Amino acid sequence: DVVMxxxxxxxxxxxxxxxxxxxxxxxxVLYSSNNKNYLAWYQQKPGQPPKLxxxxxxxxxxxxxxxxxxxxxxxxxxxxxxxLQAEDVAVYYCQQYFTTPITFGPGTKVDIK
Amino acid sequence: xxxxxESGPGLVKPSETLSLICTVSGGSLSSSSYYWGWIRQSPGxxxxxxxxISDSGSTYYNSSLxxxxxxxxxxxxxxxxxxxxxxxxxxxSVYYCARHPCYCGxxxxxxxYFDLWGRGxxxxxxx
Numbered sequence: 177d178v179v180m181x182x183x184x185x186x187x188x189x190x191x192x193x194x195x196x197x198x199x200x201x202x203x204x205v206l207y208s209s210n211n212k213n214y215l216a217w218y219q220q221k222p223g224q225p226p227k228l229x230x231x232x233x234x235x236x237x238x239x240x241x242x243x244x245x246x247x248x249x250x251x252x253x254x255x256x257x258x259x260l261q262a263e264d265v266a267v268y269y270c271q272q273y274f275t276t277p278i279t280f281g282p283g284t285k286v287d288i289k
Numbered sequence: 290x291x292x293x294x295e296s297g298p299g300l301v302k303p304s305e306t307l308s309l310i311c312t313v314s315g316g317s318l319s320s321s322s323y324y325w326g327w328i329r330q331s332p333g334x335x336x337x338x339x340x341x342i343s344d345s346g347s348t349y350y351n352s353s354l355x356x357x358x359x360x361x362x363x364x365x366x367x368x369x370x371x372x373x374x375x376x377x378x379x380x381x382s383v384y385y386c387a388r389h390p391c392y393c394g395x396x397x398x399x400x401x402y403f404d405l406w407g408r409g410x411x412x413x414x415x416x
Contacts, residue, residue: 214401216401216402216403218403224408225385225387225406225407225408225409226336226385226403226406227406228402228403228404231401231402231404237404269335269336271336271402271403273389273399273400273401273402276338276349276351276400277338277351277352277353278338278400279338280335280336280337280338281335282335283335283336
């Protein structure tokens with residue numbers, strides 16, 4: 177199985193400041209024939225299901241604010257929130273869909289400092 | 290607007306079978322572009338993909354659960370279901386159903402991210 181790890185486990189950022197979340201996969205999730213990274217990011221608020229933010233490592237979903245951006249390739253990925261808003265307090269998960277079983281990272285909790 | 294809703298008992302006895310249904314509303318489950326999946330979330334194990342099914346009944350299961358798992362689909366009711374046998378306390382989780390796009394080629398389907406989720410249902414295992 178592809179093991180997903182995330183760092184940090186949690187972080188607290190001041191409103192308007194940048195939050196950076198890292199995700200690492202135990203093997204590359206880059207498919208060489210189409211040069212796509214099979215990596216998604218989700219946001220989960222308390223009592224809610226995860227919400228898809230980013231697919232293909234860097235493609236923001238429709239309606240997701242542009243302060244959210246995904247980057248990285250191969251085994252190392254980053255989700256950046258450029259100007260943290262109060263409504264961004266949540267747990268963020270990465271997920272690989274390069275191969276089954278589909279696997280998720282353990283999550284990173286983002287709070288306001 | 291397509292919505293997914295999980296339903297089923299919130300309490301299951303140890304060694305019995307956990308059964309859940311996901312009802313798709315606001316649209317059809319029948320589409321060759323999507324698989325329909327189950328994911329669970331527990332404090333100890335985070336998010337765990339359980340398995341997925343197409344509208345024609347093709348399935349992909351997580352090998353860690355495969356021996357106890359059955360996922361089926363009923364397109365006439367716009368529903369798909371989960372059965373997990375011989376449950377233990379470790380199966381206590383919030384169970385989500387979700388949709389994921391897929392690409393199929395050469396007889397194999399490649400599952401993608403989950404773009405639409407149900408609200409989830411908590412299942413507790415206790416006598």
